Amino acid sequence: MKEEFLQAIDEHQGIILKVCRMYCSDNSDAEDLYQDILLALWKAWPKFRRDAKISTWMYRVGLNQAISRLRNSKRNVPRESLNFVHDTIPANEQNRLDIQFDKELQTAIAALGRFDRALLMLYLDEKTYREIAEILGVSESNVGVKINRIKKQLKEKIKP
Amino acid sequence: MELDELKARWQQESEKNIDINNQSMEQLETILRQKTSSTLGHIKEKYKGIISYLMVGLLLNIIVSPFLHFLLGDEGPVFRLTFNGLFALVTFLTLGLIVVFFYWLKYSAFNTEVADTDVRTTLEQKIRALRRSLRHELTLIIGIFISIFIIGRASSQYLGNGSFSDIFRKDILLSLGAGVLILIFYIVKRVKAYNSYIRKLEEYLAEFEDKGSF
Numbered sequence: 001m002k003e004e005f006l007q008a009i010d011e012h013q014g015i016i017l018k019v020c021r022m023y024c025s026d027n028s029d030a031e032d033l034y035q036d037i038l039l040a041l042w043k044a045w046p047k048f049r050r051d052a053k054i055s056t057w058m059y060r061v062g063l064n065q066a067i068s069r070l071r072n073s074k075r076n077v078p079r080e081s082l083n084f085v086h087d088t089i090p091a092n093e094q095n096r097l098d099i100q101f102d103k104e105l106q107t108a109i110a111a112l113g114r115f116d117r118a119l120l121m122l123y124l125d126e127k128t129y130r131e132i133a134e135i136l137g138v139s140e141s142n143v144g145v146k147i148n149r150i151k152k153q154l155k156e157k158i159k160p
Numbered sequence: 161m162e163l164d165e166l167k168a169r170w171q172q173e174s175e176k177n178i179d180i181n182n183q184s185m186e187q188l189e190t191i192l193r194q195k196t197s198s199t200l201g202h203i204k205e206k207y208k209g210i211i212s213y214l215m216v217g218l219l220l221n222i223i224v225s226p227f228l229h230f231l232l233g234d235e236g237p238v239f240r241l242t243f244n245g246l247f248a249l250v251t252f253l254t255l256g257l258i259v260v261f262f263y264w265l266k267y268s269a270f271n272t273e274v275a276d277t278d279v280r281t282t283l284e285q286k287i288r289a290l291r292r293s294l295r296h297e298l299t300l301i302i303g304i305f306i307s308i309f310i311i312g313r314a315s316s317q318y319l320g321n322g323s324f325s326d327i328f329r330k331d332i333l334l335s336l337g338a339g340v341l342i343l344i345f346y347i348v349k350r351v352k353a354y355n356s357y358i359r360k361l362e363e364y365l366a367e368f369e370d371k372g373s374f
Contacts, residue, residue: 014178021177099177102169124170154163 005045008054009038015058016041021099022121023066025106030099033066040065052134059122059135067114108157116150123147200272200286203357207267211260218256225249244319251311255304262300266293283365287358294354298347305343309336 009016016037020030040061048057109117115136122132129147133140225245317324327336 014174017177017181018174021174099181102173105166105170108166124167125174126167126171151163154166 005042008058009041012055012058015055016062017099018121018125019059019062019066021102022109022117023070024099027099033069036069037062037065056131056135060137063118063121063135067118070114108154111153111157112150116146119143119146120150120154123150200270203290204267204270204272206353207263207270211263211267214256214260214263218253218260221252221256222249225252247315247319251315255308255311259300259304262297266297283361287361287365290354290358290361294351297350297354301343301347301350305339309339 016034019037020033024030024033041058044057044061048054109120112120118136119132122135127135129140129143132143132147136143138146225248313324313327316322322329327333
């Protein structure tokens with residue numbers, strides 16, 4: 001089980017990084033979310049039914065984690081920052097993330113809601129509407145409507 | 161920038177980010193250890209907070225108590241440190257310092273480090289230690305409360321302010337009731353805090369037991 005889990009994470013860890021990139025604005029925040037998602041995946045692994053694709057499952061768990069984290073932070077619940085963790089255990093440089101945040105993308109998504117960010121991320125990843133619907137647990141038609149709305153919003157934001 | 165350009169950049173930069181941040185999954189255990197350690201660190205910080213509050217409380221008591229008679233209007237607008245007042249102050253400070261010392265012992269003895277070798281055993285030890293610590297704390301709090309009551313009554317009798325057994329006076333019953341309420345409030349707060357830490361550590365432990373040690 002251990003090997004299987006490690007392999008799955010190793011193959012698809014890009015998904016976690018993408019979620020971090022979409023939902024965080026700096027590396028410290030991203031490291032914290034990266035850890036939270038890893039733990040959530042670890043906890044959810046025994047319940048993962050192999051009938052779904054691993055990537056779909058990872059997107060689902062990762063996005064759930066990111067969205068609920070954002071919700072908690074908006075409720076002003078103080079979170080233990082990663083700096084605090086680093087105070088107690090010397091940081092291992094190899095563990096540190098160095099995510100390149102795209103400023104234009106950050107500006108464009110700033111006004112998007114939590115759920116819309118997930119939709120945009122999957123759209124940018126060229127997922128089909130069916131896959132997006134499966135990951136987010138909504139209908140395909142709903143995905144289409146929402147994506148069109150997001151596209152319009154973004155076009156306004158990223159006018160050349 | 162067009163939407164298609166944004167998509168292309170997203171994908172290109174995602175690839176780049178994966179290359180830069182490709183993590184070894186062997187570090188998963190390190191992550192769990194960090195989370196555990198941060199929980200333990202949080203408990204230790206709480207002890208520090210309690211000590212600070214107690215010290216401020218004691219200091220305020222030292223400053224305010226000589227003026228109590230003045231504030232209560234018993235002695236008129238004159239500062240006077242009476243023997244009775246001094247006696248009460250010293251008694252209160254002694255009990256307060258015992259509580260401070262108890263928390264200081266807990267704070268200094270609390271180890272937040274989680275051993276690299278066996279996280280499971282460390283978690284089990286920490287959970288046991290927390291349960292023991294809760295028992296100690298409850299015993300001390302209740303003990304201090306009973307002591308304050310007994311010393312209060314004994315000093316009243318010694319200073320000629322009423323008999324030791326004379327506890328059915330309105331003022332004594334009122335202060336006893338208020339004290340019991342504060343005691344219950346504090347106990348509930350501490351039990352809740354301990355239980356939440358214990359639950360968090362038990363969750364981590366359950367993960368190990370579910371899947372075997374990583």
